[in-house]
Amino acid sequence: MRYLMIPLFTVLASPAMAATGPFFSLRNTNFIVLLAFILFIAILMYMKIPAKIGAMLDARADGIRSDLDEARALREEAQTLLASYERKQKEVQEQADRIVANARTEAVRSAQESKDDIAASIARRLASAEEQLESARAAAVKDVQNRAVTVAVAAAKDVIASNMDAARANALIDESIATVKAKMH
Structure with a gap:
């Protein structure tokens, strides 16, 4: 240790480092600065x-630790919410698919019901049209028969x-x- 002190003392006492006079003198600015530094450390x-x-750093570390814990809790809560929303989204998607x-x-x-209703409506209309056609045909036949009877009666009348x-x-x-008398009795 003594050997380490000598070179340091030699460096500090060298003429290039000293402003004026020997190192342990109040005229040496390096010595004054050293004394001020030691005094400053002593006051501290x-x-x-x-x-x-240290207490402030510990408090700051505790604050950071509590912020990290809070951030972890918020992260876990966010992950829980995310999982919940993903489940809900999956359920909503399944419901939408259903x-x-x-x-x-x-x-x-x-x-299919519309097709069946249309088919039934067409069948009813066809049946109605067929009924109307049959009715018109029967009316035409009856009209022809009535005219034939009228013509026959007129012809018979003319002949008779x-x-x-x-x-x-x-x-x-x-x-x-x-004939009437015979049939009446």
Whole structure:
């Protein structure tokens, strides 16, 4: 240790480092600065500044630690919320898929019902049209028959009128009366 002190003392006492005179003199600025530095360190120790700085650093470390703990808790809470929202999103997606599937099924069923209703409506209209056609056909046949009867009656009337004379008419009347009397009794 003594050998280490000598070179340090030699360096401090060298003429290049000393402003004026020997090292341990009040005229040497390096010595004055050394004394001021030692006095400053002594005052710091007396005022317990290192302990206060240590306490402040410990308080700061505790604050940082509590901030980190709070950040961890917030992170865990955020992860929990994220997992919850992901589950909810998955459930909502599944529900949306079910709704879409039900809507598709309902659309297919509704389309089939519409097709069935349209087919039934067409069948009813066809049946109604056939009934109207049959009715029109029957009316036409009846009209033709009525005209044929009218024409036949008119033709018979003309034929009978042209072949009938008064004597023949009286004989037919008498014959008809006799037939009615016979049938009545």
